[in-house]
Amino acid sequence: MNQLAAQRLDLRYGDRVVVQGLDLTLPGGAxxxxxxxNACGKSTLLRGLVRLLTxxxxxxxxxxxxxxxxxxxALARRMGLLPQQPVTPESITVESLVRLGRYPHQRMLSPWSAADQAAVEEALARTGTDGLRDQPxxxxxxxxxxxxxxALALAQDTELLLLDEPTTFLDLRxxxxxxxxxxxxxxxxxxxVVMVLHDLGQAARYADHLVVLDGGRLAAAGPPAEVLTAExxxxxxxxxxxxxxxxxTGTPLVVPRARTRSAMPVR
Known part of the structure; x- marks a missing residue:
């Protein structure tokens, strides 16, 4: 279950092809x-996988x-997306933001239900934001x-969660x-979970499955220990x-080779 796959996928913006001829299967439950x-098509691929890009x-x-x-x-009940730089509505509180995740489960004229509130409370608790619920x-x-x-994505109550560079602009902690x-x-x-990351060490540490893109094409895919090589x-x-x-952790860690330093002049 929850297996996303692309078959001979081309994604483009106008005349510019970003992802080309991609065959890819992302394992469910991983x-x-x-x-x-940069600019290899990672975020574009994610947009294509969630139907934001035809x-x-x-x-x-x-x-x-x-x-x-x-x-x-129906698709919104199956998958949730955290975009790279989500736009926060002005002055909205944390709880009000998280409540937006229940939209796919709402019916016209249906009142807010106990199940909706329970999903919001669980999302707040799981993300450690329950103490921030009233904060803008x-x-x-x-x-x-x-x-x-x-938490908003969790309140959507999907089994498939996609995150586009969730660590961007954050310090290490x-x-x-x-x-x-x-x-x-x-x-x-x-x-x-499917997430776009920049740090190779973090990707290897946290992921079961690694997908490497290069120029809009698949360079490698598989377990990090098999995929992430110096070559x-x-x-x-x-x-x-x-x-x-x-x-x-024993997972692959990339250590760049030091540049050769020229000898310092003798004074």
Whole structure:
């Protein structure tokens, strides 16, 4: 269940092709990290996987069904998206923001239900934002704001969660807090997670499955320990490096090779 797949997928903006001829299967019940150089198509691919971008060619399927043939509300009950830079409505509180996640479950003229409120309360509790419920979102720290947006996605109550660069603009501590939260959501609630990341070490540490894009095409996919090699990093990212076991987790850790320094002049 919750298996996303692309078949011969082309995605473009106007005449500019960003993703081309992509065949890809993302395993259900796993955490997948999508990595690659800047402008390689990572965010574009995510937009295509959630139907925010119509394919120029090819198909995207969820458990074998073409997502472009599914009703929008039904699809919103299956997958939730945290965009890269979500726009926060002015002066909205954390709880009011999270309540927006219940929209796909609402019916015309239906009152707010106990089940809706329970979903909001669970989302607030899981993300550690229940103590912030009355705070305006635009006054929160970056890490708190990101947790509030993840709470909105959780309140949507989907089994498939997609996050576009959830650690962008966060310092190291808040990056790890967000990634630990995502990991807990997968481990404790069984959610399938697909996220775009920049840091290769974090991707290898937190993901079960790694997808590497290069120039809009698939460079590699599979378990991080098999995919993340020094040869691949140099070929895709143009960075000579060593790949060694992370001393904490044993997962692959990319260590760039030091540049040769010219001798200092003798005075």
């Amino acid at each position: 955490v997948t990290a999508i990595v690659g150089p 394919p120029a060619a090819g198909t995207v399927t969820l458990d074998g069904s073409d997502i472009h043939r599914m009703p929008a509300r 979102v635009d006054r929160l720290s970056g890490g708190q704001r990101q947790r509030a947006w993840i 808040h990056q790890l807090e967000v990634l630990d939260l995502v990991s807990d959501l997968h481990a404790q609630a069984g959610r399938t 691949l990093v140099e070929r895709v990212f143009q960075v000579p490096c060593l790949v060694v076991p992370d001393p904490e």
